[in-house]
Amino acid sequence: MVCFTSCIALLASALVYARAVSSVAINGTRFEGLNDQAREILARATPAAPHFVVYADAWDGTNGPPAVSKIKGFNVFTLSFLLLAGAWDKAYEWTTFTDAQRATIKSQYAAAGVKLIVSAFGSTDIPTTTGADPVGTANTFAAWVKKYNLDGIDVDYEDFGAFENGKAEAWLTTFTKQLRAQLPQGTYIVTHAPVAPWFTPNRWPGGGYLKVHSNVGSSIDWYNVQFYNQGASEYSTCANLLTTSSSSWPKSAVFQIAASGIPLSKIVIGKPATASDASNGFMSTSTLASCLQQAKNQGWNGGAMVWQYPKAASPWITTVRSLSWPV
Numbered sequence: 001m002v003c004f005t006s007c008i009a010l011l012a013s014a015l016v017y018a019r020a021v022s023s024v025a026i027n028g029t030r031f032e033g034l035n036d037q038a039r040e041i042l043a044r045a046t047p048a049a050p051h052f053v054v055y056a057d058a059w060d061g062t063n064g065p066p067a068v069s070k071i072k073g074f075n076v077f078t079l080s081f082l083l084l085a086g087a088w089d090k091a092y093e094w095t096t097f098t099d100a101q102r103a104t105i106k107s108q109y110a111a112a113g114v115k116l117i118v119s120a121f122g123s124t125d126i127p128t129t130t131g132a133d134p135v136g137t138a139n140t141f142a143a144w145v146k147k148y149n150l151d152g153i154d155v156d157y158e159d160f161g162a163f164e165n166g167k168a169e170a171w172l173t174t175f176t177k178q179l180r181a182q183l184p185q186g187t188y189i190v191t192h193a194p195v196a197p198w199f200t201p202n203r204w205p206g207g208g209y210l211k212v213h214s215n216v217g218s219s220i221d222w223y224n225v226q227f228y229n230q231g232a233s234e235y236s237t238c239a240n241l242l243t244t245s246s247s248s249w250p251k252s253a254v255f256q257i258a259a260s261g262i263p264l265s266k267i268v269i270g271k272p273a274t275a276s277d278a279s280n281g282f283m284s285t286s287t288l289a290s291c292l293q294q295a296k297n298q299g300w301n302g303g304a305m306v307w308q309y310p311k312a313a314s315p316w317i318t319t320v321r322s323l324s325w326p327v
Contacts, residue, residue, distance in 0.1 A: 054312055106149060273311035
């Protein structure tokens with residue numbers, strides 16, 4: 001894990017100055033005698049694959065994140081969205097709690113092994129097209145993550161026009177570099193959520209997400225790839241999701257993306273919770289479970305992402321994981 005290399009000096013120092021003996025387990029390894037600083041570092045450490053990610057933007061009758069028991073089986077809960085105009089919807093609800101309330105929720109989530117992050121932009125913002133400064137925006141968003149004590153940020157960049165005209169890649173590169181300068185790897189999570197076609201080679205004038213990955217892929221913990229909303233027959237079977245995408249978006253299935261240089265552990269398969277949560281690309285939970293099983297048997301371990309809670313809660317992910325990583 002990244003934190004064990006990048007945080008070793010901090011942990012060593014924390015051990016020296018520990019005031020009270022306590023215990024924390026990370027990926028099955030138990031550490032004794034850590035002080036508050038060390039425990040906080042470990043609590044936020046980037047988790048290993050597989051990643052099971054759920055977004056939440058809709059009002060569900062509950063202010064803020066749900067009780068962690070309702071999302072058992074997920075290990076990342078994503079508050080949506082942090083926009084150029086500020087926090088909205090579930091992200092805004094998080095700001096209405098006191099520091100103590102947020103700390104209590106974070107503690108409950110951490111105890112269950114669930115990271116709590118925020119997602120930026122979504123389909124509302126087109127930051128490159130509207131001329132947003134990537135450095136200033138990254139600084140503002142990173143400061144928000146720190147102020148509200150979250151584990152990281154997801155970059156749900158959906159400026160399609162900027163990819164068509166070749167300007168998205170440079171903007172995302174600068175933005176991601178600045179995010180990482182403010183949110184160090186191993187301490188904070190930084191993910192991206194591209195649509196699958198942006199990985200098609202030789203299609204995008206600026207290089208698409210293969211160029212973004214070449215520039216800053218080492219700073220991105222994983223990709224919550226949106227395998228939906230790209231056409232009625234796109235990514236609708238295990239075959240065209242995993243091994244051979246259509247001629248409309250060639251080389252954008254999971255193992256084709258990997259063949260272009262994206263690590264399998266960073267490719268998280270994103271799907272809508274129900275047919276009404278996307279224009280197309282929906283799979284039943286049983287079919288998706290079978291696809292994950294097939295992919296795992298071929299060496300993939302990225303995980304699954306879903307849009308969105310509460311339609312996708314513990315029963316959804318329990319079924320999806322049942323043939324690969326049972327809950």
